[in-house]
Amino acid sequence: MPQSTRSATLDAGPAGPGAGPDPTTAAELAAARRRLATPERLRSFFAPRSVALVGASDSSGWGQFIVASLATSGFTGPLRPVHPTRPTAFDRPTVPSLRDLDEPVDLAYVLAPTRAVEGVLEDAAAAGIRNAIVLASGYGDGGGEQGREAEASLVRRAVELDITLLGPNCLGYVNAAASVAPFGLGIVPPLRRGPLGIVLQSGALTSNVLAFARAHQVGISLLTSMGNEAVITTADVVEHLISDDDTEVIGLFLESVRDAPRFVQLAARALERGKPIVALKVGRTEAGQRTALAHTGALAGDDAVVDAAFRQFGVIRVGSLEQLLITSGLFTSGQVPKGRRVGVVTASGGACDIIADRSTDEGVRIVDFAESTTAKLKAALPPFAAAHNPLDVTGIVLAERGSAQAGLGDVALEAVVDDPGIDFVFNMLALPAAEPPDPSIIERRMAQIATTTQRSPVPIVNFSATCSDLSPFAQSLLDKHGLHTLAGIEFGLTAIGQALRWQETRALDPRPPSTEQVAAPAGLPSGPWSEARSRDLVAASGVPVVPAELVADADAAVAAAARFARPVALKICSAAITHKSDIGGVALGVQGDDDVRAAYERVHAAGRAVADDIEGVLVSPMRAPATELFVGVTVDPSFGPVLAVGLGGVFIEVLEDVSLRLLPVDAAEVRRMLGELRGAAVLRGARGTRPADLDRVAEVVAQVAAAAAGLGPALQTLEINPLRVDGDSVEALDVLVVTNPVTHDPAGAGS
Amino acid sequence: MPQSTRSATLDAGPAGPGAGPDPTTAAELAAARRRLATPERLRSFFAPRSVALVGASDSSGWGQFIVASLATSGFTGPLRPVHPTRPTAFDRPTVPSLRDLDEPVDLAYVLAPTRAVEGVLEDAAAAGIRNAIVLASGYGDGGGEQGREAEASLVRRAVELDITLLGPNCLGYVNAAASVAPFGLGIVPPLRRGPLGIVLQSGALTSNVLAFARAHQVGISLLTSMGNEAVITTADVVEHLISDDDTEVIGLFLESVRDAPRFVQLAARALERGKPIVALKVGRTEAGQRTALAHTGALAGDDAVVDAAFRQFGVIRVGSLEQLLITSGLFTSGQVPKGRRVGVVTASGGACDIIADRSTDEGVRIVDFAESTTAKLKAALPPFAAAHNPLDVTGIVLAERGSAQAGLGDVALEAVVDDPGIDFVFNMLALPAAEPPDPSIIERRMAQIATTTQRSPVPIVNFSATCSDLSPFAQSLLDKHGLHTLAGIEFGLTAIGQALRWQETRALDPRPPSTEQVAAPAGLPSGPWSEARSRDLVAASGVPVVPAELVADADAAVAAAARFARPVALKICSAAITHKSDIGGVALGVQGDDDVRAAYERVHAAGRAVADDIEGVLVSPMRAPATELFVGVTVDPSFGPVLAVGLGGVFIEVLEDVSLRLLPVDAAEVRRMLGELRGAAVLRGARGTRPADLDRVAEVVAQVAAAAAGLGPALQTLEINPLRVDGDSVEALDVLVVTNPVTHDPAGAGS
Structure with missing residues (x-):
């Protein structure tokens, strides 16, 4: 079977070492590489039933870690050490080469030094092994020409040999769902299983991610470090996770978005399927871009475009490792708010205050309780407690714990979930660190909350006051009753705001850019166009021009x-x-x-x-002074055509206040862009001007975008500056088009 | 002794129940109340050697908590239960009334219901007891007239009886430094002693605060909940903590700033003495203000003014409970950065990426290492590791732990601390949760870091990747070696940014507003002035007017x-x-x-x-178009005169882009205000206008502020709109003054 597949690949075009990569071969090589990393291939890549460890002796720290990680994950399949000279390793007999295995393993973890790696891959292929992790670094990660060549050679070899390869410069992965963790650093047990799939472009963060997830009741399906992505790329793993039944939420640590158009397609697919992608994308700042570039050799791209693409296609961008896992955890909890009106239940007035401020930040509305709710609360609460939202049932619930008043917090929760005017409940949960002398009280309380959660018409999001580890006792309590709690008001409310925005984006059902390469119209000039010609182009798309x-x-x-x-x-x-x-x-x-x-x-x-x-x-x-917009379409080297809309004057020149979107956009999307501008009030007539007809403005801007899209690969820039807006009168006063030279290739390839 | 003091107080003006509070009596009552809460009185209030518990039986949850909290704090003095009917409580014999104690206790914790409280205070005074905590609520906290009257009566009684009173509606305090915690909710042991004093306007947050502090190696001196602040106020406790030798850092949770002018004086004093105040002040948003008002009955005030006053006098405003304690913890660590250039040492490229972005957010600069540093690093690091800042010593330090490479991270730290171009080191520290099989390795590592920290010419700020609890083992390690670590990159870098800004503010040595009441000049009109008269006023202060x-x-x-x-x-x-x-x-x-x-x-x-x-x-x-500023002074009901400066046009009308300061300000302070504006680039000539002479602008604005201050209590508004700025030409084009009617009282009181 491997033999025949390999031949098929080779048939597609030989790419032996030293063969200069002409474009045809490069494209075919890329396609061949993609065939090694399909969801089907990755399904088996990430779930081996047997593993060989190549080049590890007992004294190797990496080897020790891998063996320990496999044990922590509960891996019980054969583990075969391979070493050229030592007879045993890790209490197991070795074989000198993969060729000497009596039967092929499902995965080879290659610890061999850089110079020996290709030889090991040949051995693997000869032994019928189709999956490999390569730890060695000094390839593309080193930044030098020699390393890049070594990596290109490695890719060609993997394609020739039909080996799906993770790395090089890669620590491996942890598959909790399949109980296998060929991973080159320590993972602290226990490994918590759950529906979060994680992809890290920095493997060294693994232990931090796993530890934080574990401390906050967030279980994982698969966590993989990516290394240099020579064969398997981040996009490949994301595609795999989208189709993976064990994964409901996808968490990413990204240094760069390498194949941006494909990433956008996948983001749109994940959104459509209801699998949230939560991403910590670094390189927001110049220092961050420089640092990421130094570590990966891959340019991070224009962060404003990355940010816009993420928001447009529902990728939730977070700013910290904590937020990555807490937001993901909210999605895995099954209690995800579907609207912005909250009922808050706490036993702390101070917590209510903090929640009120943070809710406002996140666009969450603390609405008045219905009279029916207030009446129920008044009947239950002590006279000095006020029965309003946010609700402080007061410290009496703590002081009278175990007495007749014990159920007060729960009575309050019962009353609030039935309030007809709220979309979800934010319920503060104080959990003991250790088992109390009489655990039955807290057990009863948890059971009651679980019952209320079951019957509640709205989600109940539990939270603690601060981001503190859940003790093993607290986790066992929560697990037993099927409850989840968010780590602190600060991160918790951010997570809620992010979940709400994700759902709103999902409801918009954004269309991703077409993957079909549009041909440029024939007969276009190249370079800047004259204003007359530029005007004609946009006017033909319906844009009103002075x-x-x-x-x-x-x-x-x-x-x-x-x-x-x-x-x-x-x-x-x-x-x-x-x-x-x-x-x-x-x-x-x-x-x-x-x-x-x-x-x-x-x-x-x-x-x-x-x-x-x-x-x-x-x-x-001449036109009288009125509100002026800037409307421009440029081509981002990673993401393709990007529409920018902003107000003229200080807004664009001093405040750089623009809203960005990948094309295509429709008028409804442009309407949202206008609403995002800091100077949006100007369009609504804040400065005594006529309020703009925003629907008309949006329609015109969408026509501009369509005109730009129509240029296909010839597009370099299309800019209307200004677009004059006076009430419902919208008119382009100046237009500039710049195009690239386009080779018209009848086959349509190579552009 | 109590008798004579009481008489002295009564001599100052009788204020019997029912006596209508005429202004003289009210002022004297306030002064008498202040005399009960001087730092001297509070020193003994917060360090009782004996405590009576009035009105608590074995079945009372509050009573149980107080007894348990005292035990947790290590209190070994006499604890005397007082109960009218039961013979024993908490395994101790009771007395029916405080009058029946054989000798006075230092503090009475009054658990009696609201209606009985004043009687208990009379008993206390009769028994020679001068300090009381009152738990009962239903006073000013209830929001009703009856409650407010009961609270006023309670204050008069405390003054008459010379009793220093904390509360009512108050849980008490935890004095870790003095090993005494008369506190009405559970505190989880162990209680960690340290130099952080904490004042909470919401007692229910105490357990969260203590738990988070404990988990992050932050020790406290005194933590007090404030209740209704009927006698002892937040400002009183802050004043006490400023003079308290056990306290080096002050942490506040504030719902409102009640006596704003005094708070500002204290903030300035704390800054001058080098005791940072870190404050979580809620009520940033309308919802937050409404919630705080509902809980306290005290209005939160204009948050923009609160924020400006805090920044001006070095009060570090944080947004979360976590940040309150992590920033405070940095200050208690003794390793506080004094400049913005950082050298970063990690074993994770991903952490470097995140740090690079977050450093930029906080104005921390990751500078290039000196050649000498790079050379030392290159000699130590593996060939694939890049010897630049931020430094990733790579996962090899983990994989080769215990081998010859063990000291790699430490060698790197050694090299970086000596870099001549950095102000501090940000050093990632991975600590084991539990004691490893061979603890000597981590012990050696900690000892090495401690040695390096001792000899380092710059502070070393250690941090973990995420905000995760420090295990008891990790804490014991850190404590043993005198090390501190910040909880995560996210909160840690925010803390560093805050510490740097605090030091910069301290270096400015800001002058607080004068506490002397300036008399209004004689003969002022009341209400709006004509433009001619307004012009004359500012011109007389040196302001150039068209x-x-x-x-x-x-x-x-x-x-x-x-x-x-x-x-x-x-x-x-x-x-x-x-x-x-x-x-x-x-x-x-x-x-x-x-x-x-x-x-x-x-x-x-x-x-x-x-x-x-x-x-x-x-x-x-007429003047030609140029840059226009808005300069206004208004009077905040809490903080007094406030200067607002902003750019005209969309900046003030649409973006509300203004910078605020309490008066007095000098030109240097105004210069900083101008730099804070989002549109600051406009003044520097961003829109093709002549760059403004910022020193000249600042000088003129300071003159405007001085003109406003000269009006004393008559000032209502002084507004220059616009102040025209064209290069070094600065000129007021329109001036409006509005004054209050002022009664000229020869005694100077009552205004």
């Missing part, structure tokens, strides 16, 4: 001006002149015929002084 | 206009007209004599139509 006439002499300019309401503007029109004002190529507010004539001559002469290729002079009516 | 002539007829207007560069502006001048434009009282850009004449008549007529009291018409030269 009237203009292109004239070739002063008389024609006067005649054109006469057809417009004076004053008029005159602008030199040439593809060779993009900064018209700078060279004196613009005359504004021109009134009389003589002035128009003079302006024409001046503008034209200024143009002639710097360029031969003058199309003429554009004459347009 | 030239203007106040004219009373059209001829004079023409003559005035002739003396200025045309065009000119004409504005109606009347104290009765504050919105001149709205009533047609302004003419702008007037050129010729006839136009001036017509404008005068129009503006004057518009004024006459709405007001009788017209001073005339102001004629001024």
